[in-house]
Amino acid sequence: MVPRQLPPRLPRPLAPLPALSLLCLLAACASTELASEPPPLAAMEEPLALRSEPDDEARRLELEPGGFTGVYVKDARSSLDAMLGEPQGVLVERLVENSPGVAAGLEEGDLLFEVEAPAPEGGRRTLELAWPSQWRELELACRAGDELLLRYDRAGAERTAHLRVQARLVRAAREPGERLREEQRTGVVLRSATEVEARAAGLGPGGGAVVVGLSLDSPWRAAGVRFEDLVRSVDGRELAHSAALVDAIRGAPEDGELELGIVRAGEGIELTVPLSRRARELKSVHIPLVFRYERGRESSETSLLFGLLGLRRTSAAWQVRLLWVITFGGGDADRLIEVEG
Amino acid sequence: MRTRAAVVALLALAGEARAAALQASIGRTALRDLPPGLAADEALLADLDRDGRADLVVGAHARGKDYASSVLVWSSVAEGGQARPLRLDLTPDVVAWTVGDVHPDPGAELVLFSATSAFAWRPTASEGQRFVRLFSCDFLWQIPDPDAAFALEQGVLDVDGDGLDDLLVPEPGGWRIALQRRAQGAPEADFGLQRVLRVPPEDSDWEGLGPETAGAAAVSGGSRGSTMRFAVELSGETEEAGAPATLLAIVESAPAPRLVDWDGDKRADVLAQSVEQLHVWLQREGGAFGERPDGSFRLPVAADRKRRLDASYSADALDLDGDRRCDVAIFAGDTRAEEVRTQLLSFLSRASPVPGAMRNPFGERGVPQDLLVLAGFVASADFDDLDGDGLSELVARTVRPDLIDQLRSAASETIDAELFAYRNIAGRMARRPQLSWRYTVPIKAFMPTVRFLGDVTGDRLSELFVRDQPGRVQLLMMRAQGEAWTLLERPLWEGTCEPEARVFLLRAPGRTALELVLLEDARVVHVRFGR
Numbered sequence: 062m063v064p065r066q067l068p069p070r071l072p073r074p075l076a077p078l079p080a081l082s083l084l085c086l087l088a089a090c091a092s093t094e095l096a097s098e099p100p101p102l103a104a105m106e107e108p109l110a111l112r113s114e115p116d117d118e119a120r121r122l123e124l125e126p127g128g129f130t131g132v133y134v135k136d137a138r139s140s141l142d143a144m145l146g147e148p149q150g151v152l153v154e155r156l157v158e159n160s161p162g163v164a165a166g167l168e169e170g171d172l173l174f175e176v177e178a179p180a181p182e183g184g185r186r187t188l189e190l191a192w193p194s195q196w197r198e199l200e201l202a203c204r205a206g207d208e209l210l211l212r213y214d215r216a217g218a219e220r221t222a223h224l225r226v227q228a229r230l231v232r233a234a235r236e237p238g239e240r241l242r243e244e245q246r247t248g249v250v251l252r253s254a255t256e257v258e259a260r261a262a263g264l265g266p267g268g269g270a271v272v273v274g275l276s277l278d279s280p281w282r283a284a285g286v287r288f289e290d291l292v293r294s295v296d297g298r299e300l301a302h303s304a305a306l307v308d309a310i311r312g313a314p315e316d317g318e319l320e321l322g323i324v325r326a327g328e329g330i331e332l333t334v335p336l337s338r339r340a341r342e343l344k345s346v347h348i349p350l351v352f353r354y355e356r357g358r359e360s361s362e363t364s365l366l367f368g369l370l371g372l373r374r375t376s377a378a379w380q381v382r383l384l385w386v387i388t389f390g391g392g393d394a395d396r397l398i399e400v401e402g
Numbered sequence: 403m404r405t406r407a408a409v410v411a412l413l414a415l416a417g418e419a420r421a422a423a424l425q426a427s428i429g430r431t432a433l434r435d436l437p438p439g440l441a442a443d444e445a446l447l448a449d450l451d452r453d454g455r456a457d458l459v460v461g462a463h464a465r466g467k468d469y470a471s472s473v474l475v476w477s478s479v480a481e482g483g484q485a486r487p488l489r490l491d492l493t494p495d496v497v498a499w500t501v502g503d504v505h506p507d508p509g510a511e512l513v514l515f516s517a518t519s520a521f522a523w524r525p526t527a528s529e530g531q532r533f534v535r536l537f538s539c540d541f542l543w544q545i546p547d548p549d550a551a552f553a554l555e556q557g558v559l560d561v562d563g564d565g566l567d568d569l570l571v572p573e574p575g576g577w578r579i580a581l582q583r584r585a586q587g588a589p590e591a592d593f594g595l596q597r598v599l600r601v602p603p604e605d606s607d608w609e610g611l612g613p614e615t616a617g618a619a620a621v622s623g624g625s626r627g628s629t630m631r632f633a634v635e636l637s638g639e640t641e642e643a644g645a646p647a648t649l650l651a652i653v654e655s656a657p658a659p660r661l662v663d664w665d666g667d668k669r670a671d672v673l674a675q676s677v678e679q680l681h682v683w684l685q686r687e688g689g690a691f692g693e694r695p696d697g698s699f700r701l702p703v704a705a706d707r708k709r710r711l712d713a714s715y716s717a718d719a720l721d722l723d724g725d726r727r728c729d730v731a732i733f734a735g736d737t738r739a740e741e742v743r744t745q746l747l748s749f750l751s752r753a754s755p756v757p758g759a760m761r762n763p764f765g766e767r768g769v770p771q772d773l774l775v776l777a778g779f780v781a782s783a784d785f786d787d788l789d790g791d792g793l794s795e796l797v798a799r800t801v802r803p804d805l806i807d808q809l810r811s812a813a814s815e816t817i818d819a820e821l822f823a824y825r826n827i828a829g830r831m832a833r834r835p836q837l838s839w840r841y842t843v844p845i846k847a848f849m850p851t852v853r854f855l856g857d858v859t860g861d862r863l864s865e866l867f868v869r870d871q872p873g874r875v876q877l878l879m880m881r882a883q884g885e886a887w888t889l890l891e892r893p894l895w896e897g898t899c900e901p902e903a904r905v906f907l908l909r910a911p912g913r914t915a916l917e918l919v920l921l922e923d924a925r926v927v928h929v930r931f932g933r
Contacts, residue, residue, distance in 0.1 A: 099454065140495045141514060141521045144533040192529065239486055241479045245453055253486075298528070304488065307479055308526040311452050312508040 099339055100358065102244050104277035108288060111273040114238050117257040121235065124260060128203030128226035131160020134196045137172055148191045150174035150214065165211065165224040177210035178203065198265065200226075236267060242274075243307050246336045247281055250274025253303040254291055262293045262324045269293050269324075270303035284334040287325065294322030310336065428858060429877065429895040429918075434458065434476050434926040437489065441465050442921040444553035447910040448501035450525060451477055452509035456910035458919065458928050459501055459512075460487075461553050468548035469494035473512055475525065476926075490523055497546045502558030502567040504536060505591055506584060513558060513569065517544045520569055520580070520593075537580050537593045542572040542656055543632045559661060561670060562689030569593065570661075572630050574654040576600040577672075581689045597691040599683055601657055602698065604676055631655035657681075660719050665760075666727040666751075673719050673728070678704045680719075680730065682760065697760035702747065702768030703734045714744040714780040722785070723829025724793050727751035730763050732770075733780050742803035744780045746796065748772035750829050772830040778803045781819065786854050788880070788887075790862040793826040795836070799852060816842040821852055821866075823887065837880065837887040841870045848872050851905045854880075856915035858894070858931045863887065865894060865931070867918065872901035875918070877931060899927065 134151040138144050150172040156162045173190050180186040181202060190196065203209070205228035212221050238253045254262070254269030262269055272290045275282050294300055295309045296319060313319060313336055321332045345355040353364040360375040371382035378392030436442060444461035451457060455478035464470035474487035490512060492499070498515040504522045505511050512523040513536070520536040561568040566582040580593040636650040657674035664671040664682050672683040672691065681695040701717075709715045714735040722729040730749040735742070747770035749763045778800045785794035800820050823837035843850045854864040859879060866878045866889060877895040880887050899920050906919040913932070920927040 135491070138493065140493050141516045141519065141533065141535075144493065144521070145535060147530065237486070239480050241477070243453075243479060302488075304477060304480075305526070307477070308451060308508075312526055 099244070102248050102276045103358065105244075105248065105250070105274055106277060107250055107274035111252070111288060114252065114255055115258075117255055118235065120257050121255070122232065124257065125201075126229040126232050127201035128205060128207060129160070129229040130162050130200055130203075130209075130224060130226060131157035132162035132167060132173075132196070132224075133157075134173065134190075134193050136193060151190045151193050151196055153213075161224050161227050165222040167211070167213070167222060167224075168215065170215075172214040173211055174214060175212040179207050194265065200229075201265075233266070239303070240273070241270070241303055241307050243310050244276075246310055246313075246338055247334075248276025248279035248337070249281055249286075251292075251303050251306060258291055261327070262291050264293055264299060265301070268299065268301050270300060270306045278337075280335045280337045285332055286321070286323070286334060289325075291324040292321050293324050293329075294320075296320050297322075428931060429897070430930045431897070432458075432476075432928045432930075434460075434487065434928065436460075436462065436924050436926065437474070437487070439464055440472060440474075441923070442904075442926055443471075443550040445906045445908065445919040445921060445926070446501055446553055446555060447908045447917060447919075448510050449478075449911050450475055450501065450510045451479065453479060454912065455479075456913070456917070458926065460921070460926055461499060461551060463550040469546065471496065471551040473499055475512075476928075488525055490525075492551055495546060496551045497541060497543045498552050498554040498557070500554045500557045502569070504558075504567055504569070504582060504593075505534060506589065510567075515539075515541050515554065515557070515571070517541050517546075520571060534590060536569070536591075537596065539571045539578050539580075540573045542574055542630060542654055544654075545632075545634065556659075561661065562685070563669065564689075566591075568689075570659065572656045572659075573598075574632075574656065575603070576656055577659055579689075579691065595689070597689070598693055599672060599691055599695075600693050601674055601676060601681060602679075602695065604678055629655050630658050662719055662721070662728045663726055664728045666725065668726070671728075675701070675705065675717055677706055680763070684760075697762075699762050699764055700768075701732075702749075702764050702770075703732050709734070716780075716783065718785060720785055720794060721751075722748060722794060722826065723750050725751060725829075728763075729829065731785070733783055735779070736775070742778055744776045744778070744800070746772075746774040746776065746783075746831065748774075748830065774824065774831045774833075776800060776822070778820075784853075786864065788823055788854055788864040789825075790857065791826075793829070795826050796822075796824040796831050797854060798822045798824070816844050818842055819850070819852075823854075836885075837889070839866075839889055841868065843870055844872070848901075851907070853907055853916075855907065855918075855931060858915050865915070867907060867916075869899075869905055873898055875899055875905070875920070895929075895931065897927075897929070903927075 132153055133155040135154040136148060137150045137152040138146075138148050153162075153167055153169050153171045153173065156167060156169060173196075175187060175189055176199065177185055177187050178199060188195065188199065203226045205226060207226040209224040209226065210221060211224055212219065214220070235256070238255065241251045243249050243251070250273050251270040252273045253267065254264070254271050256266045258271065259266055259269045270292045272286055272288055272292070275286065275288065292300055292306055295306055300306055309319060318333050318335050321334055323330050323332055347353050350367050351365070353362070355362045360373065363372045364370070368385055369383070373380045378390065380388060380390040382388045440462040442460050442462045446459045447456035448459055449456055450459070457478050458476040460474045460476075462472050462474055464472070471492045473490045473492065476487045492514070495516045496514050497517060500513050501510050502513050503510045504513055505524055507524050507526055509526070511525065514521045514523060518541065519538050522534045522536055524532050524534065557570055558567050559570060560566065561570065561579055562581055566584060568582050569580040571578045571580065576599045579597040579599065581595045581597070583592045583595060585592070632654045634650070634652045635648060637648050657676055660673045661670040662673060663669065664673065664684060669685040671685050674681045679698045679700055682697045682699075683691050684696045685691055703709065703715070705715065705717070712735045714733055717730065717732045719728050719730050721727060722731065729751050732747045732749075734745055734747065736745050749765075750771040751763065752761060774796070776798055781799045781801055783796065783798040786797055787793060788795045788797070798821070800822065802818055819841055821837070821839045821841065822835040824831040825836040841852065851867065851869040853867050855867050855877070856864050858865045858877065861881065863880045863882065865880060868876045868878055875897050876893040878889045879894040880889055900922045902923065904921040906921070907916040908919055910917050910930075915931050917931065918927075918929040
């Protein structure tokens with residue numbers, strides 16, 4: 062019979078080591094919560110004067126209001142299958158009581174597909190209607206007394222109507238603007254252009270985006286974009302909504318550029334602007350019980366050897382901890398010092 | 403003893419103080435005004451603009467108009483309550499909508515379902531190229547609801563685990579799974595690879611499934627309703643007064659599918675519960691499924707007409723014991739007991755005794771591995787990992803057995819309800835609840851919401867969202883106290899809402915805790931919890 066060899070017993074002072082190792086392992090395995098979204102940019106510059114929209118309501122009321130037809134139209138396509146094709150005509154959605162539209166004999170549900178109207182340069186022009194925005198542009202271009210010849214479809218029968226445009230007495234309500242923040246690839250804050258700004262830039266109401274914030278390290282700043290620039294087009298496409306600019310930024314290739322059409326102090330300029338991405342940095346190092354380092358946005362913390370030595374710093378104060386309980390602290394005082402002139 | 407009491411009191415005080423400090427920063431609220439004339443119906447969270455943050459997507463309808471639904475998108479990059487949403491007015495043939503990344507464009511798209519096809523709406527495309535047909539299908543709901551198109555959130559999911567969103571479309575008697583494939587540089591995604599899964603018919607399918615609402619389109623999902631159905635009935639007058647004759651009745655249905663890993667091969671399999679059986683379709687290489695189920699197992703408690711009257715009945719399929727294989731949990735009223743009580747029957751997965759054969763989750767005799775008895779009716783129950791250990795705890799909301807007497811006597815304007823959380827210990831529920839909390843709910847047309855949101859404070863324990871009064875919403879902090887869990891009385895976060903507001907607790911991409919969306923009369927309130 063072979064005597065069974067027992068494993069050597071650990072010397073007494075080393076007995077707690079396995080438990081300690083296990084503790085270290087557990088501490089190392091304990092996962093800290095990771096941020097699910099990037100932090101706000103630290104160097105974002107947003108001038109206070111640009112926080113609110115310009116007070117241009119008086120100027121808006123002086124703008125040419127265009128004509129009034131009392132006809133509200135919408136997309137004529139009525140099914141998803143039809144949405145795959147080009148629209149043909151616009152559908153009369155609503156008619157204002159006693160309006161020129163009613164006087165012309167139009168009814169809700171009529172399909173307007175062609176209009177003959179006075180041309181801005183004189184004479185008359187024929188316009189095929191497909192998108193509701195065309196009708197709004199037509200109203201803006203018309204004057205009181207202009208006569209429109211409408212061709213429309215009602216229950217499969219083609220008809221014509223004469224509509225005499227009236228002066229618009231009640232102007233459209235002011236649309237509230239919005240601010241959009243793009244901090245992933247450009248570091249820019251945008252505001253939707255007011256109607257005054259948009260129309261001055263040759264856009265319809267709601268179009269265009271005004272730069273009201275720029276990060277100090279934004280690639281657009283280096284490319285020549287300035288505060289209060291009005292972006293009127295991106296990659297040759299007119300900006301119908303400020304969100305379209307954010308979409309274009311996000312959708313550009315990794316190393317792509319954008320062609321911006323900008324209106325600055327009434328002058329049109331073209332700029333090619335690059336895009337960027339978020340920098341990466343080491344934010345924490347943990348070696349259980351031996352070393353610990355964490356860096357936040359406004360503070361950093363270092364701890365050594367079971368916490369024997371600890372250091373915490375912010376931009377205004379510091380604290381050193383020795384042997385767990387002895388602490389020294391310092392930082393900025395509440396007074397200024399005299400300096401040599 | 404006195405020292406212990408003092409320590410407990412100090413801990414309680416510390417907890418209260420911590421809760422007070424967190425109150426201000428724990429919930430970030432965004433108010434979104436609805437466009438005039440619209441009323442909100444549904445809400446989803448999805449990252450449409452690919453900025454890593456969830457955008458708010460709301461389904462709405464025009465007040466007083468039929469077939470006039472819209473989808474509104476508030477981008478997370480927009481600041482302030484006055485931000486204008488991106489708006490898509492749906493055509494009258496849209497039955498349902500959801501959100502998914504179904505096109506190579508950056509971010510997600512809106513997915514629209516008509517009776518015959520699935521379409522994508524690309525928010526960033528130019529006006530003439532916004533709509534794309536994805537594929538043709540025979541959608542279960544063949545007639546749109548005139549009041550509103552509904553959100554089919556479960557229609558988009560990654561079935562084959564390749565990181566691309568696939569579509570799961572309910573069809574009469576089954577589903578169509580359209581797998582997304584993207585070729586490098588291709589302008590559009592390809593949904594040509596499709597699997598059709600058919601549920602074997604049962605004689606009892608028609609029991610109690612008569613048409614209830616003409617032309618209605620609704621999804622009844624969740625733990626209790628396991629059937630998606632579409633019903634139409636046309637009736638006319640007969641000579642006998644008050645006895646309308648049914649001219650046409652159509653009922654189409656498909657069980658609500660559940661995607662879980664049945665056999666531990668890290669692929670999602672499809673499960674469905676019919677009246678008498680549990681059907682399992684196993685996923686094979688390349689997202690392949692058979693048309694017929696790979697296994698059908700007789701339920702130990704059939705969901706027949708008798709059980710439909712059992713207020714406590716529900717069934718769920720999930721991994722209870724952490725072995726990555728699916729287990730089955732069935733709640734059923736105990737018909738043999740004299741007092742009202744509910745049983746939870748847990749059938750834990752085991753390896754099949756025959757290599758290569760599918761195991762019967764219920765065994766030969768339908769005997770559960772674990773049985774838990776709860777007093778009273780279980781109004782609703784779900785399984786949530788409340789302590790971050792990877793195992794799902796049981797959360798049951800019960801009402802006292804004398805509920806009906808309370809309602810009849812109308813002695814009080816409120817009824818008492820209780821919430822219990824049972825800890826999951828290796829797949830078996832603890833005999834005693836880890837958390838027990840009583841709340842009162844007013845007796846009127848009001849649906850309370852009491853649900854765990856996930857860990858908001860960073861202590862690994864979930865927090866409880868409570869709306870037990872029509873005009874009040876609260877977030878209560880849960881903490882461990884000895885062996886038990888308790889809820890701090892002082893809310894971590896508290897807000898008011900309109901009494902008629904509808905509550906949605908939604909999971910945002912990349913976030914652990916659920917987010918709160920309140921649909922009010924003229925605005926939408928979005929609250930993100932966490933720091």
